[in-house]
Amino acid sequence: MPFIETQDRQIFYREVGRGPAIVLGHSFFCCGEMWRHQVPELAKAHRVINVDYRGHGRSSPVREDFEVYDLVEDSVALLDHLEIEQAVWAGLSVGGMTAMRAALRYPERVSALILLDTDAGAERAWIKIKNRPMGSATRLVGLRPFLPAIVRGMFGSTTCRENRQLVEEWKNRFAAADLESMRHFMAMLMHRDSAVSRLGEIQMPALVIVGAEDRALPPPLSRRIAAGLPNSSLVEIPRSGHLCTLEQPDAVTAAMLDFLERHLG
Numbered sequence: 001m002p003f004i005e006t007q008d009r010q011i012f013y014r015e016v017g018r019g020p021a022i023v024l025g026h027s028f029f030c031c032g033e034m035w036r037h038q039v040p041e042l043a044k045a046h047r048v049i050n051v052d053y054r055g056h057g058r059s060s061p062v063r064e065d066f067e068v069y070d071l072v073e074d075s076v077a078l079l080d081h082l083e084i085e086q087a088v089w090a091g092l093s094v095g096g097m098t099a100m101r102a103a104l105r106y107p108e109r110v111s112a113l114i115l116l117d118t119d120a121g122a123e124r125a126w127i128k129i130k131n132r133p134m135g136s137a138t139r140l141v142g143l144r145p146f147l148p149a150i151v152r153g154m155f156g157s158t159t160c161r162e163n164r165q166l167v168e169e170w171k172n173r174f175a176a177a178d179l180e181s182m183r184h185f186m187a188m189l190m191h192r193d194s195a196v197s198r199l200g201e202i203q204m205p206a207l208v209i210v211g212a213e214d215r216a217l218p219p220p221l222s223r224r225i226a227a228g229l230p231n232s233s234l235v236e237i238p239r240s241g242h243l244c245t246l247e248q249p250d251a252v253t254a255a256m257l258d259f260l261e262r263h264l265g
Contacts, residue, residue, distance in 0.1 A: 019047055054070075207259040216242040
């Protein structure tokens with residue numbers, strides 16, 4: 001299986017297709033499987049690099065604190081390993097946070113951005129207060145008591161009502177997550193810096209996509225990103241929550257392909 005060694009851990013990735021490179025970053029609690037509907041279409045004209053972030057999927061678990069910039073370094077190390085000088089960075093949630101910071105730290109490595117259901121700011125104060133008890137409580141009772149809240153954050157009301165099979169599949173995936181890795185990942189999210197004031201420095205083309213029913217990172221946060229980026233467009237996906245790539249895959253894929261065709265030919 002394809003792994004790279006970076007920062008004393010293994011990062012798992014999948015590579016498919018030929019053409020201009022696009023690196024995919026996933027959401028907290030997920031893995032590269034959340035791009036399963038987009039990868040086959042993207043791979044028709046692109047070299048698709050689908051990453052499992054540290055602590056997720058098949059990558060090594062996390063046993064120490066880290067920063068969002070460490071995810072940038074993991075991804076850059078992967079591109080170096082594959083001898084890819086520049087790529088489109090597409091990321092949902094944490095993946096989008098990583099992509100924006102890659103564009104700021106390594107602009108020469110980023111040809112364009114696709115930012116889905118994400119946030120450029122620091123964590124909101126009320127979210128920090130709300131999530132504070134979860135870290136210690138999971139040590140005592142595990143993750144299962146929190147699964148209903150996680151599901152509500154990840155999926156829109158339409159999906160919860162009309163696609164129970166999808167919700168149950170990913171509820172089981174969330175339940176199987178490595179708890180210690182998730183605690184460290186949540187700590188990273190709670191303490192991340194804000195990139196809002198620096199969005200104007202990001203000059204490459206950007207597409208911002210958000211599910212209209214996203215409760216975890218609601219549409220106003222994506223609108224703020226689109227307003228701050230000098231060369232961006234915004235697409236809101238109806239009937240979709242946070243995991244829009246799974247909830248409304250056809251609409252998301254179409255928006256991504258249209259953007260790539262317009263900006264990369």
